[in-house]
Amino acid sequence: MDHIDELATALARFPGIGPRQGKRFVFYLLAVSAAERAKLAELIASLGKNVRQCPECLRFHNGGTTAFCNYCSDKTRDDSQLMLVERDQDLAAVERASSYRGRYFVLGGVLTLSGKGAIREKELLKIIEKRLKNGLKEIVLALSATSEGEHTSDHVRKLLAPWRDNVKISELGRGLATGSELEYSDAETLRAALTNRKEF
Numbered sequence: 255m256d257h258i259d260e261l262a263t264a265l266a267r268f269p270g271i272g273p274r275q276g277k278r279f280v281f282y283l284l285a286v287s288a289a290e291r292a293k294l295a296e297l298i299a300s301l302g303k304n305v306r307q308c309p310e311c312l313r314f315h316n317g318g319t320t321a322f323c324n325y326c327s328d329k330t331r332d333d334s335q336l337m338l339v340e341r342d343q344d345l346a347a348v349e350r351a352s353s354y355r356g357r358y359f360v361l362g363g364v365l366t367l368s369g370k371g372a373i374r375e376k377e378l379l380k381i382i383e384k385r386l387k388n389g390l391k392e393i394v395l396a397l398s399a400t401s402e403g404e405h406t407s408d409h410v411r412k413l414l415a416p417w418r419d420n421v422k423i424s425e426l427g428r429g430l431a432t433g434s435e436l437e438y439s440d441a442e443t444l445r446a447a448l449t450n451r452k453e454f
Contacts, residue, residue: 258284310381311358312374313342325349325358332356334391336382338410340364340398348396351444356394357385364402365409373406375413382417393417394451395425424451 258280266276283291306317308326315323325331325345335356339345345358359381361373382390395410397403407425414423426444 311345312360312362312377313345313358330355333385333388335394336385336390336392337394337396338378339396340403340406344396344398348444351441353445354394356392361397361406361410364397364400364406366402367405371402371406373410378410379413382414382421386417386420390421392422392424395423397425427451 258277261283262273262276262280264276265271265279266273268276271279283294304316305314306321307314308317308321308323310322310326313323313325317323320327332355335354337345337348337354337356337358338361339348339358340361340363342360345360348354348358359374359378361378363371363373365371365373382393393414395407397407397410411423414421
């Protein structure tokens with residue numbers, strides 16, 4: 255395999271990128287200066303050195319020497335609420351809406367109806383036990399309004415069953431259109447969904 259095809263194949267593994275887009279990216283990279291390509295390569299190579307995963311919420315953040323992310327280390331946030339999101343991008347979308355001040359946990363994906371996919375179950379159960387000692391009162395399921403998001407919500411509700419007597423379990427109100435992903439929702443829609451969340 256030649257270099258062009260090899261890089262195109264590697265890029266096509268990215269979410270939402272197919273073989274044709276992968277090849278377009280390669281030809282774009284060939285058209286830019288060697289300095290730009292070197293800068294991009296340097297940024298990719300340094301990703302693992304400068305970005306770390308928060309041991310509390312499991313989101314990736316520019317850590318430097320700090321293990322915990324800025325949200326988990328913020329003492330002013332509300333310990334009584336824990337929001338479960340699919341991905342880091344969803345957490346960022348909720349923060350942009352500026353109407354939630356609780357804690358987060360990133361599930362790391364969704365479960366598909368065909369049985370594929372995985373979420374961070376063990377870590378979730380561990381963090382809930384820890385948060386209960388800090389006054390956890392509500393768990394907000396902030397998953398996408400897709401069939402996979404709803405399937406994952408159902409699974410998570412079963413996992414949370416042992417704590418139903420002590421903790422309120424709610425999900426975002428349907429300011430979100432069915433089939434929409436949290437990451438792409440505008441701030442106003444997310445604010446409405448948070449305000450109108452319902453308990454299970």
